[in-house]
Amino acid sequence: MAIVNNRLTAEQYEQNFSDIHPPFESREAALIEANRCLFCYDAPCMKSCPTSIDVPKFIRQITTDNPKGSAHTILSANILGGGCSKVCPVEKLCEGSCVYNLMNEPPISIAKLQRFSTEKAITEKWPLFRRKPSKNKKVAVVGAGPAGLSCAHALSREGVEVTIYEKESKGGGLMTYGIAAYKVTPQFCEEEVDFITSLGGITIKYHQELGKTVSLADLQHQYDAVYLGIGVGLARQLDIPGETLHGVEDAIRFIYNIRTNGYPATPVGDKVAVIGLGMTAIDAATQAKRLGAREVTIVYRRTQAEIPCTEAELAIAKLDGCRLLWLAAPQEIRGENGHVTQLVCRQMQLGEADASGRRIPVETGETFVLEVDMVIKAAGQMPFEGLISGNQLENRYGKITIDATGSTNLRGVFAGGDCVNGGKEVVDAVQAGKDGAKAILEFLKYFSGFGLHG
Template structure:
């Protein structure tokens, strides 16, 4: 059975793509977990959060039934705290830093508690922020992903009028188009975007692509400042024979299809090889299996010790029945009738590298061959180098270079997120948007006023 769609029943798809991290069913369950927290002074969980959410405070607010206050605490630091509670690798961030780990106890379920508060706020459309009077300043934001939305929300709260230019037909960026469907649904992503926009002062123009129907010189003329949150581009090529064969897919495009079409309309191979071991590779592999692939094999040129994904993510793939081949690198893709029929891999060995560097994988001279009918490339993404160079930005191999205010080499144009750091977590992009907004406000000579405390009745909310 070659690449095909509609492999499973409707119930099969529903079961395979249900929420992998179910929320607390009621307040009592959330309160029991919240009351486990010992509310550390100088809390390590807060320090490990890129957006510096006051974790002990929002958990304490949950324990006292102040759910609106809890949501306000989260959103004040991370306006995409709802989505981040579903997709963040918390095992290496807040929950990984929880002091209970030192006591050989289960860490506080920070992500589920954060999800509890934020989902209620988004679902019930709580107006937790008030926009300040308009300053008359206008800022363009290119990209409605986490960095762009975060930047826009901070600016709008301070009275700046923001127009976001987004190439897709929905906002959310990676959250909407690049995350496994069993982690967060496109419907939730839309609700989160709508909640962010409900503040006022932010408009999104969809189907507008930088370099095609939106140009920097036009934005410079019309707006007082511009923020670029354009992310990164396509997956790196393997650069090996056979890469052009039918059945070789880009992981980003594969996941994009899953996010934008019904599950039964997504073609998948019977025997699939996924090249890479980052979070995108795991998402591609597990979803291929859940779409009905009989066999999925992850191929990685280093060992488990060097893998980019977390152990928790790796365990998801293992539980789904995905196989793993360590110390192997694709050498040639074999075809039959123009279609993928197998892949030949070099067996690799790690040679000691100089101090401070990763061990370098090198071919041993031995090879293995796998019979597969589909290959998914998840080998990292490249910056938009051509676009960056066309506009004469200072850059590092396509990654925009910014100063301590997040301003690029072109005055009034700021940048942040994956287009600067090369690709990190959603929560890092949110913080980058906040940092850039602070730089833009300084550039516009707008002094942010202290945020007024949220005064609410904490009971029964």
């Protein structure tokens, strides 16, 4: 057993990481699906979308051959509507709320239709939006992820000059660096960022990290307001023996390396264990298998009834041949010559329910051993508590505290997205960015007296 890269041929990599949700093959196919829509009054699909995209309207615009109108309807509500059409867990959002589910019929393929409506608009940079005259106000946005980009675009449309400070070399945040490559390609992420900034009035400064190359105090001094969309990104540790052995990798770093270095350059083990069963764990497990791992075992301390990922995501892992071990928790990672060789697990059973309603796993006293050469930790992510506390931002266990308007305890500093909620969906971050922009516009209006909405 060994951890090596370049396990597969170029053709195998291309096949394994091809689009898992391919688009409609033709305009006619999209029209057939669009015409299934019942155009519900008070549509439940719209209500279940965190950004409140008018789903019946954009689908009707497809049926009436109005591609620009359809794209505008989507992107005016969710400027990352193209990316969200590829990565959103629609089975628990819009498509999960489709009335066809009540008729034992397949729901409308809303995500696929949304992709049909937005993809060309994004790649060709259709001028769907126009900026209002400059308000002579400047706002700094920290983080070019979904929350930051959404906030920046909403502000720029109102005539505010926005500068985004991004620690990586590319924008997109989680979309670019933290999601499985077969869901959304780096090329599309780059095109989506370019589309957003094509509006004008948005400058992105890369390799600028809060607390290192740029300080919050300086931003407060230089700008009229600051929006923090720094997300989360610290991997939660297992706190078990052997965690520092070669071959132990956190899922965030593993996925980041795939997205940054490419498939052939990313090493993977022969027998891989993935700890956890959230969306990140699924992405890590399936990609390990697609990189050429012979065996991938997902270790989860509860049962399928308590999984944090969706059933659709779990099905992907099963179809890829990942093995699932229920009621198992890591106890120790063993190795030889500094390299991982075994994962010792505790056998668990479910006890009483905790505050979230899920039953608590309890040790049975039994253990078992897995022969592995790589362990990927996907036990959750933690906020940047040191960075946040060091900037005198009120927080709760590292999650920034904001009031009803999105304002932090620091005057003129606003925040939203994963750094506030601890980690939700991309679409939730987009809405947080919209909410933050609205709050900032009101703040600037109140303190300057100019009419932002005139």
